Amino acid sequence: MNIKRMTLAIMAMSCLASMQAAEKITSPDGKLTVIVDNENGSPTYQVSVGDVVFVEKSPLGLKLNFEDLTKGLTLKECKVNSVKETYDLKTIKQSHVTYEANVAVCQFEKGSTKMDIIFSVSNRDVAYRYKLYPRRARGGETLAAIVESEASSFVLPEGTTTFLCPQSTPMGGFARTSPSYETSYTLDDAMGKNGWGQGYSFPCLFKNGDKGWVLISETGTDGNYVACRLLNDGGARYKIGFPQQGEMNGWGTTNAAVSLPAETPWRTITVGTTLKNIVETTVPFDLVKPKYAPSRNYTYGAGSWSWIIGMDSSCNFDEQKRYIDFSAAMGYRSVLIDALWDKQIGYEKMAELSRYAQSKGVGIFLWYNSNGSWNDAPQSPLNKMNRSAARRQEMKWMQENGILGIKVDFFGGDKQAMMQLYEDILTDANDFGIQCIFHGCTLPRGWERMYPNYVASEAVLASENLHFGQGSCDAEAQNGCIHPFIRNTVGSMDFGGSTLNKYYNADNQHGTHRVTSDVYALAAAVLFQSSVQHFAMAPNNLTDAPAWAVDFMRKVPTTWDEVKFIDGYPGKYVILARRSGDKWFVVGANAEAQPLKKTISLPMFEKGAALKVYSDDAQLNGSVKTIKQNKKQQLAVTIPCNGGIVVTL
Numbered sequence: 001m002n003i004k005r006m007t008l009a010i011m012a013m014s015c016l017a018s019m020q021a022a023e024k025i026t027s028p029d030g031k032l033t034v035i036v037d038n039e040n041g042s043p044t045y046q047v048s049v050g051d052v053v054f055v056e057k058s059p060l061g062l063k064l065n066f067e068d069l070t071k072g073l074t075l076k077e078c079k080v081n082s083v084k085e086t087y088d089l090k091t092i093k094q095s096h097v098t099y100e101a102n103v104a105v106c107q108f109e110k111g112s113t114k115m116d117i118i119f120s121v122s123n124r125d126v127a128y129r130y131k132l133y134p135r136r137a138r139g140g141e142t143l144a145a146i147v148e149s150e151a152s153s154f155v156l157p158e159g160t161t162t163f164l165c166p167q168s169t170p171m172g173g174f175a176r177t178s179p180s181y182e183t184s185y186t187l188d189d190a191m192g193k194n195g196w197g198q199g200y201s202f203p204c205l206f207k208n209g210d211k212g213w214v215l216i217s218e219t220g221t222d223g224n225y226v227a228c229r230l231l232n233d234g235g236a237r238y239k240i241g242f243p244q245q246g247e248m249n250g251w252g253t254t255n256a257a258v259s260l261p262a263e264t265p266w267r268t269i270t271v272g273t274t275l276k277n278i279v280e281t282t283v284p285f286d287l288v289k290p291k292y293a294p295s296r297n298y299t300y301g302a303g304s305w306s307w308i309i310g311m312d313s314s315c316n317f318d319e320q321k322r323y324i325d326f327s328a329a330m331g332y333r334s335v336l337i338d339a340l341w342d343k344q345i346g347y348e349k350m351a352e353l354s355r356y357a358q359s360k361g362v363g364i365f366l367w368y369n370s371n372g373s374w375n376d377a378p379q380s381p382l383n384k385m386n387r388s389a390a391r392r393q394e395m396k397w398m399q400e401n402g403i404l405g406i407k408v409d410f411f412g413g414d415k416q417a418m419m420q421l422y423e424d425i426l427t428d429a430n431d432f433g434i435q436c437i438f439h440g441c442t443l444p445r446g447w448e449r450m451y452p453n454y455v456a457s458e459a460v461l462a463s464e465n466l467h468f469g470q471g472s473c474d475a476e477a478q479n480g481c482i483h484p485f486i487r488n489t490v491g492s493m494d495f496g497g498s499t500l501n502k503y504y505n506a507d508n509q510h511g512t513h514r515v516t517s518d519v520y521a522l523a524a525a526v527l528f529q530s531s532v533q534h535f536a537m538a539p540n541n542l543t544d545a546p547a548w549a550v551d552f553m554r555k556v557p558t559t560w561d562e563v564k565f566i567d568g569y570p571g572k573y574v575i576l577a578r579r580s581g582d583k584w585f586v587v588g589a590n591a592e593a594q595p596l597k598k599t600i601s602l603p604m605f606e607k608g609a610a611l612k613v614y615s616d617d618a619q620l621n622g623s624v625k626t627i628k629q630n631k632k633q634q635l636a637v638t639i640p641c642n643g644g645i646v647v648t649l
Contacts, residue, residue: 024076026103027123032271034121036106038075042151044119047126047269052211055126055270056155056236062116062130062264065146067113067447071450078106083120085286090300091448091455091492093578095561099236099286101125112136118263120287124277125285128152129220134260147207147256152227152240154216156206157611159189160236160252163486163570164203166195169228170246170413173248175376179247180440181459184475185482187571192234199231199241200442201459203490205278205570207387212273213445217445217490218283220265222291223420225256227442228265240267247413248374256416265445268490275485279565279576284490285449291423294452296433300531300559301333303365308463308496308505308536309607315344320353326539328360330554334404336365336534339379348502351401363404365534370411370421377410377440386424395432395451405435405455405532407494414442426451435492437532444491456492456530462583463496463536467504470512477642478571478593484527489607492530498522498553499536500545508540514587516642517620518549523587523644525556533558548624552614552646555586566600573639574602602647605629609649617642 017552022037035046036056047055061070084100101122106114116131130150135142164230165185168178180202188207203217216238222228231241238501243254266288270281304327306314312321315338323335341350355365369379372386384394385408398406408425411418422438429436430453439445439458447454460483472479487493498521505511510617514521525535541550557580566586569572573596575588584604590596595618605611609629616622618640627635637645 002462005033009076011456013062023104023106025102025119026119027101027121028082028100029123031443032121032123032126033274034126035118036078036104036117036119038073038108040438041074042070042549043073045128047271048270048465049212051272052208053157054208054212054214055269058153058155058237059151060257061151062115062132063148063151064132065148066135066142067110068640069108069113069115070151071099073108073110075108076430078104080104083377087449088451089285090559093280093529093560094283095239095559097282097286097363099282100259103413119203122283122286124270125274125281125283125286126271127219127283129266130264132258132260132262136445141336143260145258145262145399147258147264147608149242151238153237154230154239155237156191156214157208157454159209159237160191161207162191162481163207164195164200165486166416167198167201169195170244171249175410177375177377177440179244179414179444180412180581181500182461184461185486185571187482194232194290198244199229201229203486204230204238204488206306211362212271213275213278213487214276215270215281215489217268217284218265219268219490220288220450221445221451223423224258224262225265225419226254227414227419227445228414229271229414243414243545247391247415248418251374252415253418259392265594273581275568276346276565278485278489280563281489284446288446289534290452291450292427292430292452295430298453299333300412302556302558303327303332303334303532303534304328304330304537305336305338305496307338307536308467309499309504309538310500311467314506315340317345317349317353318359320345322358322539323354324360325363326359326542327362328591329542330537332362334363334365334534336367336407337371338367338407339409342365342381347397347502354401355401363402365405365407366398367407367409372424375410375412379409386421386425388428391425391428394429395434395478399432400467402432405437406437409439411438411441411548418442424615426454429453431488439494440519444459448492455532456494460493460495462494466510466514472513473515473626475612476514477520477589480524480527480589481521481568481574481591482571484574484576488529493528494530494624495528496534497528497536499538500541501536501538502551506538508538508544517616517622518546519590519614519616519622519646520613520642522549522552522556526585526587527574527576529558529560546622549622564604567598575645577604579604583649586637588637588645590643594642594643596639597637599634602629602633602635605633605649607631607633611635614644614646614649616640
């Protein structure tokens with residue numbers, strides 16, 4: 001009889017769980033809707049804009065080492081509050097941000113274990129995270145947990161196409177440094193694939209037929225969790241995947257160890273009927289907070305970089321002195337001195353070089369290897385960034401010699417141990433007033449706001465590939481028309497491009513040759529967002545490049561106050577506008593075989609304004625003309641394949 005009663009009670013509880021009313025969370029403007037449900041004890045959510053579903057009903061939940069929080073849950077309640085926050089941040093696409101959202105805290109229980117699923121719903125973004133609490137047990141409280149996996153998923157509507165970057169297998173590529181988010185995108189592809197077998201790197205873009213777009217990523221990842229990817233099991237469901245075991249030479253766990261109470265990083269979903277919301281979103285930064293105060297007033301600007309043209313041999317005292325003079329002539333803030341400087345220049349001569357640079361009003365960024373034992377990258381300086389004592393001693397030397405920042409390379413992995421290393425480097429560097437750029441690395445996840453001395457990350461097939469292979473040069477415009485819609489939407493991108501050399505060689509006569517125009521190079525300087533940009537400009541450009549192009553590259557900003565999407569399609573063409581102060585730059589590029597002909601609206605320029613228009617003819621010969629803004633505030637533009645357009649005052 002007791003068994004019967006127990007069975008009936010369990011059935012009743014199961015019925016109650018399945019009958020719980022779904023919770024509806026709407027955006028402040030009422031157009032974006034999230035439905036949170038708990039079907040038979042398993043939480044789900046769905047995202048719609050009006051009547052159009054952008055994310056179908058998708059699973060939620062975590063698996064812990066002591067409890068499975070993906071099933072058998074009871075939804076107690078959802079408390080909804082409105083939030084409005086303003087903040088200023090010089091290092092992202094928009095310097096002043098107002099974030100408004102409705103935030104729902106949905107409380108779930110399973111026995112003595114409690115978990116909140118927190119949703120933040122703005123007019124263009126949905127984000128959710130989990131909060132875990134200590135578990136009460138007979139012997140006391142459980143205050144530590146291992147998150148073994150997430151059920152977090154994104155089920156896309158039938159007919160959705162994908163724009164994705166496959167993740168690499170671990171310990172592959174150059175010197176066994178992968179994965180480092182440096183693979184080519186697949187465009188307009190069907191769902192149901194899993195990349196090269198290891199899923200996809202964030203961010204991930206999807207096209208919901210002719211109804212709009214969905215961008216999926218994550219933010220707020222630090223040393224308290226792992227960085228994640230998207231996995232697909234053959235259908236429309238993409239789910240959160242933890243790092244691969246082989247990363248970091250097999251060292252470290254793929255799970256996340258957390259101290260309770262704990263909050264996970266945010267999973268973010270940006271939706272829009274056009275690409276406007278995707279390009280303009282600030283959600284990676286809206287949901288995070290600074291982890292420490294800046295130790296000084298960090299500044300930003302353009303710089304030069306010899307390695308992309310001259311490779312390792314250019315890393316010598318005399319050539320770097322020449323590049324310092326070049327940066328001074330261009331009015332640039334810095335010079336990036338790449339690998340092997342410790343051997344080919346040395347610490348004593350580097351201190352001398354830094355003093356010389358400072359006398360010219362130029363600062364120095366120095367390259368470092370992150371290693372360590374997680375790959376075979378041999379470039380030095382080695383074993384300076386992977387341990388606190390050595391790192392802080394090195395940074396003290398930098399501070400004493402006026403070094404502006406560092407570029408740390410060859411990470412290759414997303415395990416929690418690697419996330420802790422990123423955080424430790426940033427935290428120590430701030431103590432010494434040093435800015436940080438990362439290469440051969442993971443995607444930044446809100447780091448511009450979390451870490452005040454963080455500048456940018458590579459996490460893309462960047463300009464070095466233009467030197468290494470003609471195929472990358474041939475695809476330069478196509479990639480340039482991808483990054484503003486995917487990689488660069490969620491974080492600063494250290495690309496290192498915009499050369500005016502015809503060839504990627506110091507003599508400008510041999511090697512891989514550029515197929516894009518000079519105007520494309522100018523446009524890319526605006527299309528790609530990073531508060532510090534080390535351009536691939538070379539001293540010879542002062543005499544062998546068009547004066548109008550050099551003059552533009554002298555003055556182009558690297559920090560922006562506003563961005564506006566105008567038109568485009570990933571991999572085909574892009575037209576967008578950025579504002580710095582009161583000056584607007586409207587730029588575009590075309591990767592399609594046929595010339596792109598558009599009439600674009602330019603309400604940011606007054607009627608009758610004298611517009612400076614940089615454009616290409618059919619042979620990619622660039623020129624600059626002054627054109628009067630018409631009464632309709634429109635401009636007809638033609639951009640040839642591999643060409644560009646720039647419009648400013």
